Amino acid sequence: xxxxxxxxxxxxxKVLRKDLCIACGACLSLCPYLRxxxxxxxxxxxxxxxxGRCFAYCPRxxxxxxxxxxxxxxxxxxxxxxxxxxxxxxxxxxxxxWRKRAQSGGVVSALIDFALRKKVIDAAILTQRETxxxxxxxxxxxxxxxxxxxxxxxxxxxxxxxxxxxxWQEGEKIGVVGLPxxxxxxxxxxxxxLEKRTPVDKVGLVxxxxxxxxLEYERFIAFLKVRVGKSDIYKLEITPPPERLLKVYTNGxxxxxxxxxxxxxxxxxxxxxxxxxxxxxxxxxxxVEGIDGWNTMIVRSDRGEALFKEAEKEGVIEC
Numbered sequence: 001x002x003x004x005x006x007x008x009x010x011x012x013x014k015v016l017r018k019d020l021c022i023a024c025g026a027c028l029s030l031c032p033y034l035r036x037x038x039x040x041x042x043x044x045x046x047x048x049x050x051x052g053r054c055f056a057y058c059p060r061x062x063x064x065x066x067x068x069x070x071x072x073x074x075x076x077x078x079x080x081x082x083x084x085x086x087x088x089x090x091x092x093x094x095x096x097x098w099r100k101r102a103q104s105g106g107v108v109s110a111l112i113d114f115a116l117r118k119k120v121i122d123a124a125i126l127t128q129r130e131t132x133x134x135x136x137x138x139x140x141x142x143x144x145x146x147x148x149x150x151x152x153x154x155x156x157x158x159x160x161x162x163x164x165x166x167x168w169q170e171g172e173k174i175g176v177v178g179l180p181x182x183x184x185x186x187x188x189x190x191x192x193x194l195e196k197r198t199p200v201d202k203v204g205l206v207x208x209x210x211x212x213x214x215l216e217y218e219r220f221i222a223f224l225k226v227r228v229g230k231s232d233i234y235k236l237e238i239t240p241p242p243e244r245l246l247k248v249y250t251n252g253x254x255x256x257x258x259x260x261x262x263x264x265x266x267x268x269x270x271x272x273x274x275x276x277x278x279x280x281x282x283x284x285x286x287x288v289e290g291i292d293g294w295n296t297m298i299v300r301s302d303r304g305e306a307l308f309k310e311a312e313k314e315g316v317i318e319c
Contacts, residue, residue, distance in 0.1 A: 004062070007052035008033055011061060012043060019268040020060045022214065024178075025137060025158030026185035027054035029165045030197075036158045039134065039217025056192040059181040060269060063188070083279020087299040089308075090288055091319045102150040103237070104287045105295035107317055108177060108207055109150050111283070113143050114316045115175055115307060121204045123168075124175035127159045133221055133233065137162025151235050154246075155221075156214035156267060160185055164198055173204030180278040183208040187280040205303065208278020210286030210296070213270035220265040224248065228255055240289040283308060 033045045055061045092105030102109040115121045126149035128138040135157025189200040235249040248255040278284040282304030288294040299305045311317045
């Protein structure tokens, strides 16, 4: 029996050709053979390696889950619907700037800002909407940087590429905010036996975002240009049931679009997702259905619980 290739060839056969890629960025900037283009990962050249980090880190590549450990939780992976749970809270940021600029209750942005100020982390990787709403990873080190990344685009972006590229300084601790697939990719990096040329050992905090699907960039942006025109979009928001609208905030008008109209643009790989609550994170965040302006927060690890309690104690968030 032929041994399965666990390099770029295997990634192409098992993930890229099957349209399972969710463009998380875990395989990018590791070698010269893969690039991100218009929200997709594309192969530029063949690679002869039988085993590579591109396959080892991919959250959609084949894996025996018994090998995976919740490193910060301190035990092996267990099939629990929402992953390990310490506490579940309904919370929001106390600072009205975070509540206005960020998503839902603004807790994620507020926690990253607090973690930076308290030196829990020295830098964080967030997702920023770049030219024409194309998302990408950005390294942030202060409040103003966080504000430029606040809010959701609902389009998958290669955030983890910024994690590989750096640059990072000696002894720095890194925070990462990402989707469930990106949090899982970080766990795969930690669990991999391959030589670690990534700064995964520097990760000091992972905040995961609830996600049921992400949209294909090209088709979604083409749709928005038809529905909204050339208006300057500054915020997107999908409201929970029973409303279920995509609200598009522009400088001149608010557009409300039924979510069913954007469902055709969901990435094919998102239809087979096994983790919607970012169980491989220290803290997970989502919206509260039926209550505007609040986040559902799942605290999963010791360091997540310590940060959350301290932020509440110092009046950064309220529960």
